[in-house]
């Protein structure tokens with residue numbers, strides 16, 4: 001086995017291109033578990049923690065936040081709670097303090113687990129994953145096209161994830177997750193919500209209740225339709241809307257029975273999470289008037 | 290491969306390190322520092338908690354090569370010679386140590402918590418210790434020890 005420690009982004013891309021059997025390692029919170037248990041023995045590790053570019057974030061003039069793939073969950077919580085409140089909330093639920101200090105958003109995407117906590121919010125806000133290869137340069141993949149199956153993604157073997165591109169929040173966002181305790185749980189199911197008042201749009205996405213993280217398209221359309229006259233008046237959410245929204249979110253899920261929960265429980269939990277988070281987010285939107 | 294790093298203020302080096310090896314293995318098996326414990330090797334228990342460049346991490350989830358040139362502080366680095374750190378003394382006095390397997394990781398984590406927040410609320414203590422499991426004490430004595438240590442350090 002080899003240990004490659006590129007010190008810059010171009011060197012990292014070159015190492016990726018030259019070592020098809022290598023595994024990139026960022027925070028290591030997924031990769032090291034596989035190595036420790038000998039589930040996987042790659043030809044080489046490509047350590048990304050010395051690539052300074054990956055740990056930076058910035059905001060463009062049009063309000064797009066470019067979040068380097070190597071920014072940790074702990075930093076998202078402390079530095080991005082205003083620009084990306086939903087992602088900051090999701091980050092707060094990841095693992096434990098020790099996991100959040102090391103674990104990165106890029107690593108979450110790299111693992112592409114259906115239970116990854118960053119994913120529902122990234123779908124709900126309409127984020128894109130910026131990836132790059134030495135041969136073909138950079139490209140942006142909409143998060144809605146990034147997850148292709150259980151733990152598989154649209155990332156090509158010679159590509160690395162450089163950043164996540166997400167619009168700075170223009171309205172309230174929420175993330176909620178069901179698990180057996182507050183810390184250190186893989187989601188039984190999870191839900192991300194983003195209000196986009198300037199577009200009259202509601203983003204809603206599900207985690208851990210389908211082979212991939214998933215947008216709840218019918219629920220999004222329904223909410224946008226019900227709220228169409230309310231964005232400017234900031235009126236009360238009409239009775240029954242949140243509950244119906246919850247039903248549509250549950251209907252979008254494609255859950256299975258597994259050790260963490262049954263499909264029926266996941267659907268029920270999702271309807272509750274969706275109803276609650278829409279209510280909270282809309283109340284916050286009204287109070288912000 | 291050869292790795293060099295700073296551990297508890299001393300420059301250390303190890304040869305023939307396997308490229309997929311963890312920082313925890315490096316510390317325990319090659320550098321003679323068995324204080325950090327190996328209980329789960331999957332980030333769940335926190336018994337391997339150490340400082341890496343000033344942040345508390347699970348040493349079992351850091352590749353040895355990732356620690357090259359970095360600064361590590363382990364539980365062995367908390368005491369001042371024969372004088373226990375107040376956090377260590379508080380754990381002893383409160384009876385927060387039973388089998389002791391979780392203790393090194395908890396000491397490092399509490400050391401860090403109190404360095405950042407001299408007077409944490411109980412909820413903050415619980416949150417800070419959420420990644421450290423103890424199978425013996427039921428946590429009450431550990432919470433007592435943290436409150437006591439905060440008092441001693443004030």
Ligand SMILES: Cc1cc2nc3c(=O)[nH]c(=O)nc-3n(C[C@H](O)[C@H](O)[C@H](O)COP(=O)(O)OP(=O)(O)OC[C@H]3O[C@@H](n4cnc5c(N)ncnc54)[C@H](O)[C@@H]3O)c2cc1C
Nearest residue numbers: 026027028029030031094095104107108110116117161332
């Ligand atoms: C105890 C514990 C608790 C956890 N709890 C949670 C939780 O609550 N929620 C949750 O979502 N996850 C959880 N995880 C999983 C893990 O922490 C996350 O998936 C984390 O985001 C992984 O990030 P990392 O930087 O550590 O990734 P790594 O382990 O370094 O890498 C993960 C994968 O991504 C690839 N990769 C990393 N960076 C890049 C890049 N820039 N380009 C291309 N590929 C890349 C790697 O090759 C690997 O396949 C937990 C893990 C542990 C050990």
Ligand code: FES
Nearest residue numbers: 329330332335349
């Ligand atoms: S041994 Fe590292 S967290 Fe358990």
Ligand code: FES
Nearest residue numbers: 387388423424425
């Ligand atoms: S004292 Fe035994 S595990 Fe904590």
